[in-house]
Amino acid sequence: MQIAIVGGGWAGLSAAHTAAQMGHNVHVFESAGTLGGRARSVHSPTLNTAIDNGQHILLGAYTATLELMQALGLNTEQSFIRLPLSLRSADGNLHMRAPAGLPAPFHIVAGLLSARGLTWGEKQAALRAMSQLRRANWKMPRAATVQEWLALTRQPLRLQRLIWAPLCVATLNTPVNQACAQLFAYVLRDSLGAASRSASDMLIPRHTLTELWPTRLAELARSGALGTSPAARLRLCTSTPVRSLRYAAQPSPRLMLDEGTELYDAVILCGNTPSTERLLATLPPVQGSDTFLHDLGAFKHAPIATLTLELTEPFTLAAPMLMLHEDRTRGHYGQWLFQGQDNGRRLLHVVISDAATLMQQPRETALASMIEQLRVQLGGTGMPAIRRHALIVEKRATFLAIPGLKRPGNRTPWPGVWVAGDWTDTGYPAVLEGAVRSGRNAARAVDAALNEPRA
Ligand SMILES: Cc1cc2nc3c(=O)[nH]c(=O)nc-3n(C[C@H](O)[C@H](O)[C@H](O)COP(=O)(O)OP(=O)(O)OC[C@H]3O[C@@H](n4cnc5c(N)ncnc54)[C@H](O)[C@@H]3O)c2cc1C
Structure with a gap:
C-alpha cells in the first residue's frame, strides 16, 4: 500500500520506519532541509560547526526509541553517555x-x-x-x-x-x-x-540529534535496505513542504497531496498542531471534524532556549550535566549546564526551558547575565574565557502541558487521514519517546485499517 507521511521529525520517521517494515511503500515529505524536526542538528555560522537546535536528554525508560535505534543497527550503548x-x-x-x-x-x-x-x-x-x-x-x-x-x-x-x-x-x-x-x-x-x-538512567547523545539515527534511516532508505519486500520502499524528501490534501474522485478514499498525481491509501500527518490543523482544514468537513480542529487549536506552546558557549581552552565540568540555580530577578535564566560532546571539550550548553521571560529581555543583557551566572555558580573551577557563543530559541519547543488538554489519538474523523506527534495522546509530555511511540502506533493502526476487509 502507498502511505504518505508529512513531517520528518522523530514521529514521522518512526512511522515511516514501522510502515516500511510492515511492507508498505512509504513517501516522507519534510519541509525543512534537515531531518529531525525539533530534535535536529543545525549549522551554526558563528561557531562554524554543527550543533543541535537544543540540548536533549533521553531516559533509560525511552524503550521505543532505543528499540528503533537498535533495529537500524545502531549500538545504543555507544551512542549515549549513560549516567545513573x-x-x-x-x-x-x-x-x-x-x-x-x-x-x-x-x-x-x-x-x-x-x-x-x-x-x-x-x-x-x-x-x-x-x-x-x-x-x-x-x-x-x-x-x-x-x-x-x-x-x-x-x-x-x-x-x-x-x-x-x-x-x-x-x-x-x-x-x-x-x-x-x-x-x-x-x-x-x-x-x-x-x-x-535503568529506567531512571539519563542518556546524553554523543552525536548531533540528526546523526543519532535519522541519518542512518536515510542511508538505509537510499540503499533500499529497509522494508520486508522489494515493493516496500521508503523515499525521504527534504525541502518539500505539503500545503494541501485532497481526495481523489475515484476510487475514494485515496488521497493526493498539493498538485501531485500520486495516490495514497493513507496519509499520516506528523507536524506540530498548528501545521496539522492547517493541512486538515484543506479537506472537506466531515462528521466530527469541527471538534477535532477545535481541540488542535486549543494547544499553546512554550519556548526553550539553548546557549552554546565556545571556550578558549578545554574545560571539563564536574559532571556531564549540572543543575544551575535559576534566579530571574538577577537575569540568571540558566537551569542546566551540559558538557558539549565536541572532541576539544570547549563547548558548553546552557538550557533555559519555559524561556518566555528570557525572550523579553534585550539579547545582549540576557547573555551577559547568564554568563555571569555561570561564573558565580561554577565558582573557583576556573572556567576559561568565552571565545564565541550561539543562542538558539525554539519558540514552539513543546506544547504547554496544562490540565484538561484534549490530546487526540492517531485516528482523525477524515477517512484515510491519521496524525502522529508528541502532542497526541501518548501519556507523556512533549518528549522524544512520545513522538517515537506515536509514530509507531500510527503506522500500526494504518496497517491494521488497510488490511481490514472493505465493506
Ligand atoms: C530545544 C528543545 C529541547 C528539548 N529537549 C528535550 C529533551 O531533553 N528530551 C526529550 O525527550 N524531548 C525534548 N524536546 C522535545 C522533543 O524535541 C520533541 O518532543 C520531538 O522532537 C517532537 O517530535 P515530532 O516528530 O512529534 O515533531 P517535530 O519534531 O516538530 O516534527 C514535525 C516535522 O514536520 C515538519 N512539517 C510540519 N508541517 C509540514 C508540512 N506541511 N510539510 C512538510 N513537513 C512539515 C516539520 O518541519 C518538522 O520537521 C525538546 C524540544 C526542543 C525544541
Whole structure:
C-alpha cells in the first residue's frame, strides 16, 4: 500500500520506519532541509560547526526509541553517555546520586536519603510525596496543577524551589503553577517509580540529534535496505513542504497531496498542531471534524532556549550535566549546564526551558547575565574565557502541558487521514519517546485499517 507521511521529525520517521517494515511503500515529505524536526542538528555560522537546535536528554525508560535505534543497527550503548540518576548543582551545594548496586526503587530512596544539600525534613517530605503517589497508583487529583499537588503533600518551599520546580520545568516545559500534575506523575512513574533502575538512567547523545539515527534511516532508505519486500520502499524528501490534501474522485478514499498525481491509501500527518490543523482544514468537513480542529487549536506552546558557549581552552565540568540555580530577578535564566560532546571539550550548553521571560529581555543583557551566572555558580573551577557563543530559541519547543488538554489519538474523523506527534495522546509530555511511540502506533493502526476487509 502507498502511505504518505508529512513531517520528518522523530514521529514521522518512526512511522515511516514501522510502515516500511510492515511492507508498505512509504513517501516522507519534510519541509525543512534537515531531518529531525525539533530534535535536529543545525549549522551554526558563528561557531562554524554543527550543533543541535537544543540540548536533549533521553531516559533509560525511552524503550521505543532505543528499540528503533537498535533495529537500524545502531549500538545504543555507544551512542549515549549513560549516567545513573544524579542531580548535582554547578556550585556543588546540592548532590543527589542513586548509589550503585541497589535495585529500584531502593536506589531512589537511598539516593534521596544520602543527598547533600537537603535537610532531613525535606528528604522525608519528598519520600512521603513519592510513596503517596505510588500508593495512589500514580493518579493525581483531577485537573490539579503540580503546584496544587506540592501544596497538598506539604512540600517545603525550599524543596519545591531546589528540586520539584526544576524537575517539572525540565520535563514538562511548563511552570509548576500551570503544569498538569497527572502528566508529571506519569513522568515520575516511568522514571523514578519504574521497576527497573535503568529506567531512571539519563542518556546524553554523543552525536548531533540528526546523526543519532535519522541519518542512518536515510542511508538505509537510499540503499533500499529497509522494508520486508522489494515493493516496500521508503523515499525521504527534504525541502518539500505539503500545503494541501485532497481526495481523489475515484476510487475514494485515496488521497493526493498539493498538485501531485500520486495516490495514497493513507496519509499520516506528523507536524506540530498548528501545521496539522492547517493541512486538515484543506479537506472537506466531515462528521466530527469541527471538534477535532477545535481541540488542535486549543494547544499553546512554550519556548526553550539553548546557549552554546565556545571556550578558549578545554574545560571539563564536574559532571556531564549540572543543575544551575535559576534566579530571574538577577537575569540568571540558566537551569542546566551540559558538557558539549565536541572532541576539544570547549563547548558548553546552557538550557533555559519555559524561556518566555528570557525572550523579553534585550539579547545582549540576557547573555551577559547568564554568563555571569555561570561564573558565580561554577565558582573557583576556573572556567576559561568565552571565545564565541550561539543562542538558539525554539519558540514552539513543546506544547504547554496544562490540565484538561484534549490530546487526540492517531485516528482523525477524515477517512484515510491519521496524525502522529508528541502532542497526541501518548501519556507523556512533549518528549522524544512520545513522538517515537506515536509514530509507531500510527503506522500500526494504518496497517491494521488497510488490511481490514472493505465493506
Ligand atoms: C530545544 C528543545 C529541547 C528539548 N529537549 C528535550 C529533551 O531533553 N528530551 C526529550 O525527550 N524531548 C525534548 N524536546 C522535545 C522533543 O524535541 C520533541 O518532543 C520531538 O522532537 C517532537 O517530535 P515530532 O516528530 O512529534 O515533531 P517535530 O519534531 O516538530 O516534527 C514535525 C516535522 O514536520 C515538519 N512539517 C510540519 N508541517 C509540514 C508540512 N506541511 N510539510 C512538510 N513537513 C512539515 C516539520 O518541519 C518538522 O520537521 C525538546 C524540544 C526542543 C525544541
